[in-house]
Amino acid sequence: MTDRPVQMVNAFVPGTALPPEEAALVERRARLLGPAYRLFYERPLHLVRGAGVWLYDAAGRAYLDCYNNVASVGHAHPRVVQAMAGQAAVLATHTRYLHDTVLTYAERLLAHFPAELSNVMFTCTGSEANDLAYRIARAATGGTGVIVTDNAYHGVTLATAQMSMSIGPAVAPGPEVFAIPAPSPANYPQGVAQGFAAAVTAACARMRDRGIKPALLILDTVFSSDGLWLDPPGFLAAAAAAIRAEGGLFLADEVQPGFGRTGGQMWGFQRHGVLPDMVSLGKPMGNGYPVAGLVIQPQVVAEFGVQARYFNTFGGNAVAAATALAVLTVIEEEGLRQNAAATGQIFRDGLEAMARADDRLGEVRGAGLFLAVDILRDGAPSAPEAARIVNGLRDRGALISATGPQGHVLKIRPPLPFQPDHAGIFLQALRETLAA
Numbered sequence: 001m002t003d004r005p006v007q008m009v010n011a012f013v014p015g016t017a018l019p020p021e022e023a024a025l026v027e028r029r030a031r032l033l034g035p036a037y038r039l040f041y042e043r044p045l046h047l048v049r050g051a052g053v054w055l056y057d058a059a060g061r062a063y064l065d066c067y068n069n070v071a072s073v074g075h076a077h078p079r080v081v082q083a084m085a086g087q088a089a090v091l092a093t094h095t096r097y098l099h100d101t102v103l104t105y106a107e108r109l110l111a112h113f114p115a116e117l118s119n120v121m122f123t124c125t126g127s128e129a130n131d132l133a134y135r136i137a138r139a140a141t142g143g144t145g146v147i148v149t150d151n152a153y154h155g156v157t158l159a160t161a162q163m164s165m166s167i168g169p170a171v172a173p174g175p176e177v178f179a180i181p182a183p184s185p186a187n188y189p190q191g192v193a194q195g196f197a198a199a200v201t202a203a204c205a206r207m208r209d210r211g212i213k214p215a216l217l218i219l220d221t222v223f224s225s226d227g228l229w230l231d232p233p234g235f236l237a238a239a240a241a242a243i244r245a246e247g248g249l250f251l252a253d254e255v256q257p258g259f260g261r262t263g264g265q266m267w268g269f270q271r272h273g274v275l276p277d278m279v280s281l282g283k284p285m286g287n288g289y290p291v292a293g294l295v296i297q298p299q300v301v302a303e304f305g306v307q308a309r310y311f312n313t314f315g316g317n318a319v320a321a322a323t324a325l326a327v328l329t330v331i332e333e334e335g336l337r338q339n340a341a342a343t344g345q346i347f348r349d350g351l352e353a354m355a356r357a358d359d360r361l362g363e364v365r366g367a368g369l370f371l372a373v374d375i376l377r378d379g380a381p382s383a384p385e386a387a388r389i390v391n392g393l394r395d396r397g398a399l400i401s402a403t404g405p406q407g408h409v410l411k412i413r414p415p416l417p418f419q420p421d422h423a424g425i426f427l428q429a430l431r432e433t434l435a436a
Helices: 020-033 078-089 100-110 126-141 192-209 235-247 268-272 298-307 316-333 335-355 383-393 419-436
Strands: 045-049 054-057 062-065 119-123 146-147 178-180 214-219 249-253 278-281 291-298 361-369 370-377 401-403 407-410
Touching: 045 370, 054 278, 062 419, 078 316, 100 119, 100 291, 100 316, 119 298, 126 214, 126 249, 126 278, 126 298, 146 192, 178 192, 192 235, 192 268, 214 235, 235 268, 268 419, 291 298, 291 401, 316 335, 335 361, 335 370, 370 383, 383 401, 383 407, 383 419
Parallel strands: 146 178, 146 214, 214 249, 249 278
Antiparallel strands: 045 054, 054 062, 119 291, 278 291, 361 370, 370 407, 401 407
8 A cells, every 4th residue: 555645734725825935945046046947837846855756845745756767766765875875984986996886886787788788988967978979979980960859858068958959949959960850650650660760861861961970869769858759669770770871870868768667678779679889877877866877889989998088087986886786776676677567557547548538638658657648728739738737736746747849748757666556646636637
């Protein structure tokens, strides 16, 4: 039975003002952090702690976290916290000294990959991992051109921000970045696999017309920022073949779908039976501690290794390695991949049943504990309706967000220990929100 926390305060009544303390925090934040930061929700949430799949605000109210894939094994997981604190109390230093924990973690991590992917380089964030992948691809191919999807998100460094159509026009796209439509059936009615691969080939032709040689196809393997496009399984293989035929490499961005989120398998690319040249990792890797990495086929990184030395002060440090090792152990020993598959199917079935009864809910997509629901108004995509639902759920104690190029797709991505009873709590909150 789900240990649903006792609510310690009454639910927020829509239309009421922020309490003075929170209003002061919002003003202070804007004054100190500047204009580029954003807050979730019309009424910002002031969180002070987390436990398992629950988050708690400053007044003690519990919120069911259906969005946070950073704390993938649950907020403040005791085994992870113990490993982090224990290592920090002994040694916290970088990879230029010999230390066995980072090697133990590398061996354990690489065991979850195809044998061809046998090197790993450590960074602090997924952005750094994708940036490093681009540097390696340029060295390996002699090219500079990059292909992404047209609402992609791959990071916040200059190079990766220019590959991230979803963050706004200030930096994206870069002059060597070529966007193609996301692999949805609407974009490729002739067939997703064939059409998407043809789009890769066409993008390479556009590059060459501008005197640019292809270097890299980088894809979030579930296309989460594009609205979550996962099916049919296997369609990515043709796109990977297309970029290799043009002399480029395929990078599977597993920062969001990786570490068991899609259920059963460990990585999103495994649903497609494709072997990437490189795989970038991040967000859930340290359950909140900043640790990320790039897994690579050795021949891909060989030329980069000749041309440059790689060092990252905090990437792969002793505390990061111990923390990431604990996260991986929890995923393995607590059966979280299998739980994601089983609970995710129950969750999806519940969403599909609701969609059949309410025409504001459109197509439901997902794999494991990564789910999306199109939100419609009069049969058309509706970002305002999606925003109302997201904010209504927040007021009822369930946290999600919206995504997609039109902002009309509910993005549901809870921690991996999420249980069927938790899905039931969310579905009830969604019923109440729709009824309101």
